[in-house]
Amino acid sequence: MATAHQEAEQVFHSFTAEGVRPSEATDDLLVTDPWTGKVAAHLVPASEGMIAGAVEAAAAAFHANQWETRHRRAGWLDAAADAIEADRAALVDLMVRHIGKPVKAAGFEVGRSAGFLRACARHAHEIGGETVPLDSAPNGAGRHGIAERVPLGVILGITPFNAPANLLVQKVAPALATGNAIIVKPAPEGAAVALRIAAAFREGGLPDGLFQVLLGGAEEALALAAHPAVAAVTLTGGTAAGEAVARAAGAKPFLGELGGNSANIVCDDADIEDAAARIAPSAYEASGQQCISTQRIIVDRRVRPAFEDALLARIDALSAGDPGKPETDLGPVVHARAADRIMAMVEAAAADGARLLREPRREGCLIHPTLVCDAPRDARVVREEVFGPVAVLMEADGFEQAVAIANDCEFGLQAACFTARLDRAMAAGRMLRAGSVWINEASRFRLDNYPFGGFGKSGTGREGIKYAMDEMTTWKFLGIRLPGGYPA
Template identity: 55%
Template sequence: MQADKDGRFVVYNPWTAQEAFTTPGTSEQRVDEIAREAKAAFYQHLKTPGHVRAEWIHGAAAALERARSEIVEAMIAHIGKPRKTAEMEVRRSVAFIAACAQHLHALGGHLLPLDMVPAGVGSVGFARRMPYGVVAAVTPFNAPSNLLVQKLAPALATGNAVVIKPSLEGTRIAEMIARAFVTGGVPEGLVWVVPGDRAEALGLAGHRDVDLVTLTGGTAAGDALARAAGAKRFLGELGGNSPNIVAADADIEDAVKRIVPSSFEASGQQCISTQRIIVEAPVFDRFLALFVEETKRLKVGDPAAADTDLGPVVSRVSAERIAAMIEDARALGARVISCGEIRDCVIPPTIVVEPPAAARLIREEVFGPVVVVLRAADVDDAIRIANDCEFGLQGSCFTASLSTALRVADEVRVGSLWINEASRFRLDNYPFGGMGRSGVGREGLPYALEEYTQLKFTGMRGV
């Protein structure tokens, strides 16, 4: 997205194509001022007791709940998220924030046995977890509430200041959430929002007063921000191309019931949306027939309607990219089953059957309502296909066999894997993050609290 001649970005409602809002970029000078003010606020509040920080976070959860309707309407208008999905996202955000405060008491340190080394006899040592300082949080459009609070709440709870650089489409929502945190009790100066695009994100990442950079976004963006950050902590929840294995002994009806929404709800714009469904040959035809039938039941339409399953994708540029990936597979000989017509930003649920390995849908992240269904000779072959990809975020396997489940859990290279649940399923109390090109670091509680702190050792001689 390009800024206009006045340096403002225009965000359009992807359903109506009408202007939703405009937002200015942030000058290099202003980014510098914000980073410096955030660092000053961090030092000002560095000695705030944990129970006070927990009170801030509880207050933020309550304030976000009060702002829930406003945020839901913004999600519908700014990114085209269906109402029921948006409602669920904000409720989840509120619950996650409250859980951060509840987990904070368990963030402890440990005593070290220094007398295990002869020179350490007579000394004691302990390690504590300390905040980094200023966290630059770069967040995407697709879950503008949940994926922001997954960074903001644990970073603040552990004593950091946070500067948010949201996606352009998520700018107003980020501002609403930041306002809720301050209204709830977080002191002024600890939370900032920097509107803008790539230049602002890179400027923050490389700023001398930023101590940690965290991104949820594409792998290319992660590479660029990590280079800009240099020798500082970088956390990246990056691209995905989620494999979902369906073994021959699986409950096929249940697998279909779970994989269809995992593939298409929120228009497939989730990093862990199902993209590759790998089905053992003996049940391939049956699975595909049931999957197509179930997919056709999804309702595509106005995201403001209460019963819509799929609205538009976020922008015309995104729609054109997704359509090009579908056509690439078709040109390479794949069968394409489309449950509707492409119209403006609306991409109907699309099933691509057995494209070759060279297809973009196999090699890249589609981030749209498109899935690939692939035939595997057996479980060995399914694991090979699942791993033939540079991404490794989250996957799944449907099977009635414990030995198959454990083997897939061992051998499929993803950061998290579900058995008899589809890949888009996520809870906030397990370590979530990728392997390979899908990133570094883990979100989820209590793991995020550890990611936003660093160990500090103190030794005392002659005690």
């Protein structure tokens, strides 16, 4: 009997082409190449039966494999990493055609994804428990306590389009390393990549049912989250989507890596050229479509003119265009709806008095790097997550005011501060309301071995190798009474 993932793969690949699906089902999800405008794929959402079957298969696989050794689970991850690296060209091509990711960024993502799997395989060997000193309590004499971390069961992973390989393995690898089963519902634009990665796991020997992919949109995600046999949900996506899924999930553990509006502070003692060189790609590469992309650049007024000149030079050096060309730094945004939304936000700010130091020239879904200056503090480009190649330059009168401006935001995922002073660096780390703070590195920089997550509307819980494994397990206690106590 085919797993739900295998059914989804058959349904997807039956209709991936530039041709037309034989039947004109109105519930199809279309994926359009944002560069060419051509239909890249038709997806048929999972039915109620497929959802029920996937959860049933995942629960059965979890129970059948619950005693597998750490060595075996690590082996599955290493084998999948090998298969992903061997499939690099196909994965890169799908990212270019389905989401408009530049080829060099897509290649980096494939390599990072394989590396993350191997890092999780190594850490799987380190997951341990502890003994509990029960005799520290008066009535604990003659009793022995053991606490260990155990898997939760069936995990639901909901992944976005913008990093369809990396953000998928960020959920799958920790879940499998700790003994869970996982079902992934990817964003439609990332579905083809998700299916190929699932196939890589199957090629690496992963037992059927432990990792499945179901296709669909919001309706399918909510149905999966609400299923009583799903033990926990991990989601990367927008804040509104995260809140809806959390409501559907109810009292289950929920790990949400949600929206961002990253502030990058440039102090009066910063290395101006270095700050500009790091902030420009942080704001515009990936077309700004990352939750930690630089959005608000808060500059001390004393160095603003020098920084502005340096930043504009770096922006003008970026190459925007065909994502299939190796020299391209930023390609199109994911679809026309996103481009329309981004343009409307910039136009509204300009109408309210903001100056455009670099205008949002649009060609189809391609929006050239845009720099908004002196926007009103209540403008959408300041308050909301733009998720596009748009940055806002703001001015502060000193360090403390810069921090206050940065914290005047509902989001708090990752922030940055450029300074040569150690006291300011330490103060920024304490004062900035964000889950992660980088000093002299822009906010889009991320490594996988530190706790990653946010405050406020940026979500709850933490990702990162060790930290995601903690989120996907829970403590379980075993107490043993020794009849007669310990021998004399």
